[in-house]
Amino acid sequence: MAERKLRVATTSLAGCFGCHMSLLDIDERLFDLVQVVEFDRSPLTDIKHCGPCDLGLIEGGVCNAENVHVLREFRENCRILVAVGACAITGGVPALRNNIDLWDCFREVYQYEAGTAKGVLPNDPELPLPFDKVRPIYEVVHVDYYLPGCPPSADVFWKFVTDLVAGREPTLDREMLRYD
Amino acid sequence: MSGHFIIDGRTIPFRAGQTIMEAAADAGVYIPHLCHRPGYTPHGSCKLCTVDVDGRPASACTAKAQEGSIVENDTPALNDDRRALTEMLFVEGNHICPACEKTGDCQLQAVAYHLKLVSYRFDHFYPARGVDASHPDILLDRNRCILCDLCVRASRDVDGKNVFEIGHRGIRSRVIVNAASGRLADTDIDVSDAAVRVCPVGAILIKRRAFAVPIGKRTYDLKSVAEVAIEEVRAQREDEGG
Amino acid sequence: MTHDEVATACALRHGRSPTKLLQVLRDVQAALGHLGADAIDAVARALGLPRVRVEATATFYHLLHAESHGVYEILFSDNIIDHMQGKNELLEYMCERMWLAPERVSEDGLVYVGSTSDIGLGDQGPAALVNGAPLPLLDHNRLDLIAGLIRNQKPLSEWPPMLFEVATNIRRGDVLLAEPHAPGSSVARVLEIGPQGMLEDLERASPRGRGGAGFKTAVKWAACRAAPGSARYVICNADEGEPGTFKDRVLLQAHADLVFDGMTVAARVVGAAHGILYLRGEYLFLVDALEAVLQRRRDDGLLGNRILGEPGFDFDIGIELGAGAYICGEESALIESAEGKAGRPRNRPPFPVTCGYLGQPTVVDNVETFACTAKIAVRGGAWFAAIGTPESTGTKLLSVSGDCARPGVYEYPFGVSVRRVLADCGAKRPHAVQVGGPSGTCLSWREFDRRIAFEDVPTAGAFMVFGRERDMFEVARNFTHFFAHESCGFCTPCRVGTSLLSNHMDKLAAGKGSAHDLTQMQRLMHIMLTMSHCGLGHTAAKPVVETMEKFPETYERRLQALDYEPAFDVDGALETARQITGRDDAFAHVDEDRS
Ligand SMILES: Cc1cc2nc3c(=O)[nH]c(=O)nc-3n(C[C@H](O)[C@H](O)[C@H](O)COP(=O)(O)O)c2cc1C
Ligand code: SF4
Numbered sequence A: 001m002a003e004r005k006l007r008v009a010t011t012s013l014a015g016c017f018g019c020h021m022s023l024l025d026i027d028e029r030l031f032d033l034v035q036v037v038e039f040d041r042s043p044l045t046d047i048k049h050c051g052p053c054d055l056g057l058i059e060g061g062v063c064n065a066e067n068v069h070v071l072r073e074f075r076e077n078c079r080i081l082v083a084v085g086a087c088a089i090t091g092g093v094p095a096l097r098n099n100i101d102l103w104d105c106f107r108e109v110y111q112y113e114a115g116t117a118k119g120v121l122p123n124d125p126e127l128p129l130p131f132d133k134v135r136p137i138y139e140v141v142h143v144d145y146y147l148p149g150c151p152p153s154a155d156v157f158w159k160f161v162t163d164l165v166a167g168r169e170p171t172l173d174r175e176m177l178r179y180d
Numbered sequence B: 001m002s003g004h005f006i007i008d009g010r011t012i013p014f015r016a017g018q019t020i021m022e023a024a025a026d027a028g029v030y031i032p033h034l035c036h037r038p039g040y041t042p043h044g045s046c047k048l049c050t051v052d053v054d055g056r057p058a059s060a061c062t063a064k065a066q067e068g069s070i071v072e073n074d075t076p077a078l079n080d081d082r083r084a085l086t087e088m089l090f091v092e093g094n095h096i097c098p099a100c101e102k103t104g105d106c107q108l109q110a111v112a113y114h115l116k117l118v119s120y121r122f123d124h125f126y127p128a129r130g131v132d133a134s135h136p137d138i139l140l141d142r143n144r145c146i147l148c149d150l151c152v153r154a155s156r157d158v159d160g161k162n163v164f165e166i167g168h169r170g171i172r173s174r175v176i177v178n179a180a181s182g183r184l185a186d187t188d189i190d191v192s193d194a195a196v197r198v199c200p201v202g203a204i205l206i207k208r209r210a211f212a213v214p215i216g217k218r219t220y221d222l223k224s225v226a227e228v229a230i231e232e233v234r235a236q237r238e239d240e241g242g
Numbered sequence C: 001m002t003h004d005e006v007a008t009a010c011a012l013r014h015g016r017s018p019t020k021l022l023q024v025l026r027d028v029q030a031a032l033g034h035l036g037a038d039a040i041d042a043v044a045r046a047l048g049l050p051r052v053r054v055e056a057t058a059t060f061y062h063l064l065h066a067e068s069h070g071v072y073e074i075l076f077s078d079n080i081i082d083h084m085q086g087k088n089e090l091l092e093y094m095c096e097r098m099w100l101a102p103e104r105v106s107e108d109g110l111v112y113v114g115s116t117s118d119i120g121l122g123d124q125g126p127a128a129l130v131n132g133a134p135l136p137l138l139d140h141n142r143l144d145l146i147a148g149l150i151r152n153q154k155p156l157s158e159w160p161p162m163l164f165e166v167a168t169n170i171r172r173g174d175v176l177l178a179e180p181h182a183p184g185s186s187v188a189r190v191l192e193i194g195p196q197g198m199l200e201d202l203e204r205a206s207p208r209g210r211g212g213a214g215f216k217t218a219v220k221w222a223a224c225r226a227a228p229g230s231a232r233y234v235i236c237n238a239d240e241g242e243p244g245t246f247k248d249r250v251l252l253q254a255h256a257d258l259v260f261d262g263m264t265v266a267a268r269v270v271g272a273a274h275g276i277l278y279l280r281g282e283y284l285f286l287v288d289a290l291e292a293v294l295q296r297r298r299d300d301g302l303l304g305n306r307i308l309g310e311p312g313f314d315f316d317i318g319i320e321l322g323a324g325a326y327i328c329g330e331e332s333a334l335i336e337s338a339e340g341k342a343g344r345p346r347n348r349p350p351f352p353v354t355c356g357y358l359g360q361p362t363v364v365d366n367v368e369t370f371a372c373t374a375k376i377a378v379r380g381g382a383w384f385a386a387i388g389t390p391e392s393t394g395t396k397l398l399s400v401s402g403d404c405a406r407p408g409v410y411e412y413p414f415g416v417s418v419r420r421v422l423a424d425c426g427a428k429r430p431h432a433v434q435v436g437g438p439s440g441t442c443l444s445w446r447e448f449d450r451r452i453a454f455e456d457v458p459t460a461g462a463f464m465v466f467g468r469e470r471d472m473f474e475v476a477r478n479f480t481h482f483f484a485h486e487s488c489g490f491c492t493p494c495r496v497g498t499s500l501l502s503n504h505m506d507k508l509a510a511g512k513g514s515a516h517d518l519t520q521m522q523r524l525m526h527i528m529l530t531m532s533h534c535g536l537g538h539t540a541a542k543p544v545v546e547t548m549e550k551f552p553e554t555y556e557r558r559l560q561a562l563d564y565e566p567a568f569d570v571d572g573a574l575e576t577a578r579q580i581t582g583r584d585d586a587f588a589h590v591d592e593d594r595s
């Protein structure tokens, strides 16, 4: 019996929010979930900074400076940090750019692409600067668990969280294990 | 000389000259493998098939079965090592399964499922070994290649051509093709070649086939890598028999 | 001459045999400067091989290159001993003098400066190769001289010969190096006692292979003699690629007849008509002298048909050169290489004694092993067995280098203590010795009473001395780079493992190590040790394992208190974006020094 609710923070770094959508796909089990879980910083709550949490779920890889700040904030505050989805685990689809020179990326996006402001490269300090390569989060901070899938299915989330709440070592059944 | 040996406590027969892998498969015992394919000359490079033979590690695909030997295969320790080896293959290349046409039909992926590869600890190399889309029907993405040498053997031994070789060395090893331009389009490869179909991963792909079978209904969506491997061998034996 | 004409001429020199592909490629590169796509095509046509096979061989070897390396190619030897003697500083000095960046040909196409694995001059480093010729004892003065010669575009033949002088530095000789040997005396003796008699003597003498594995020579020769085959071959392994080893070079420089006598004795015993001296490409400078010795032996009836007048005793020796690949010292990779292919070790069994060169029974032995067998033929097995220890008969040549007053080759009866060798070579405050090279054993000062012998500290011959001021972590890191560079890439554990391990060592060196790295390194080392295909992968992690165990403080010093640190430079990975956007504001950086 969980006396205290599990405090959970979630975020999407270089991801597509697909993992978050999949989490919501647990449908009516959401009601069961909120019995045992409360949300800290998350796109679901609009809390801006992560406070001390039991569990941090990270979707997406690390593609820019801001991602590192957020990821480190999560690592510092979350007892258990989880890499959620292919992007957080391997870089995923955003990492397809890793074979392309960053200069070429910028030129392609801001100079050659129709409709850009006369090919001006953006230099606003508000914009997070991109890294040479997109990296999985475990190459930046220590990660405790991994939930593979693109996105992981609702069942994967459910199994993981219920294992955790029940005090079991979280494991995935073979049928839940997919990288795509 | 034929005889019997023991694998994971089970006594199985072997015929003269058979490797541990072949004898095990005939008996329905799956040993994880990637560079081995029934009917091809054994290569012994991926090392996924490493088993303990009388207490010493050996590659099941190249080691001959020996009378009375005791082989360990499906043990937690060996599977831990194989999982690490599979992780090494993943980080060595660019394996972005959600963006790969081979997903669901890929042996590397299926073996990783079999071994329950979930967590990564080694850093990715993100190599830039080059993608060759020059051929009208065939795509070669070297960043997904696991250097199993099957395409080399298939082209040479089955197709009677020499389209592929492994060039360079060490971590820089990569598949090279038989053309001064370095382009697949300038070789004599044909889409019906065995070399095109033999690739266990998404490194050699036939173009415009991407979604002929939808994700969720593909080979390893329906069956485990072990089931598929054993069925393949059975089918082959029946062919030989009939 | 067109590429085709060059390729055809080179191919003809080697009988147009596809098995001579590597030799042809070496010659074509020497003629054309590099092996571009046209050259590969031309060689393929000249030898009737698929071009992809030619390219696979050409791209495998470090000393062959597809791009031009200029008129003068300078390759600095990259062993830890060269490093201790200032290799990096000298390389940079040379680059500055020539206005160029390392590993890149100068803009005028004149010169290239790079690095290569140990070139076998550990006793006279720092050393380099210029267009394949050795440059020992480099210092600023010599580099100034060389820079001038290059700028004036003087051909190597007009360079002062003293630049190329390679000393033998024989410091202590015993039965191999100090006793005189009459060329052919071993051959005459084997004709007297016959192959069976020789095998019996060999059994009595009981030598074990000097190349590292320590296999009983008598057993190997007997197996080859008994194996069915249409031809038999004798191969002398002069690949000597183990960093810190140079005793085979000295044997070939000073006692080539002894080695060739040994090969000829082997030929008589196993019934071989062909012998190959597989010489590492870095020893190109020995070829002329060795060919002269071979020719003299032919003239004296010691090679060729009817050796010493014996009907049916036909045997000759050809020299084949490697091209920069340590793995080609492994006997089955060597055979692949001698057959013109990339040097990837074969699956064994079958072993070379039954299925070796061209699929025929083959004896592969180390240079020193052949020298021993030549002596055994003359002096008898009992004489040899009385030297050394009961389990390790005879003497052992040691290549001594590093922190000592008298580097060079030392020959001792087996059983000599490490301490004795250290005293003889004038070791300076020795702290550790790497015996047998990177794949050998690291001994700390606590173990100097151990003995050089198969039953205690076996060795292929390297003996690198490290003084108290040396950082054994850096030694292991250098060795790790060596293995990553030399892995043939055939098997997963070694291909990926050596690179991952060397990345972890670099991460530690950069001060970013954590407990996490040590855990991953342990995992890697276990996998490399148990799952690799050949000896290279099995031993590649050994320097790290041993230095971790014997000098743990050198690792602990490098660990951050944190349990995890990224390997990549997080702030540095933003540099390109900063350049593109011209930004340098606070948000354009990631603070590395939080915590
Ligand atoms: C990676 C590797 C490199 C080797 N390099 C050499 C070498 O340079 N010279 C040598 O004689 N043996 C070398 N060996 C050992 C050979 O495989 C083989 O055992 C030896 O040539 C046999 O000769 P021996 O019995 O006279 O020692 C090497 C082995 C391995 C695994
Ligand atoms: S080749 Fe296989 S493992 Fe690699 S990305 Fe494609 S499906 Fe995934």
Ligand code: SF4
Pocket (backbone or CB within 6 Å): B144, B145, B146, B147, B148, B149, B150, B151, B152, B175, B198, B199, B200, B201, B203, B204
């Ligand atoms: S391309 Fe495919 S078949 Fe060829 S070596 Fe790579 S993974 Fe194997």
Ligand code: SF4
Pocket (backbone or CB within 6 Å): C327, C344, C345, C486, C487, C488, C489, C490, C491, C492, C494, C495, C532, C533, C534, C535, C536, C537, C538
């Ligand atoms: S262990 Fe290394 S050198 Fe040996 S076969 Fe494997 S990759 Fe090649």
Ligand code: FES
Pocket (backbone or CB within 6 Å): B032, B033, B034, B035, B036, B043, B044, B045, B046, B047, B048, B049, B050, B059, B060, B061, B062
């Ligand atoms: S299957 Fe045996 S080594 Fe690859």
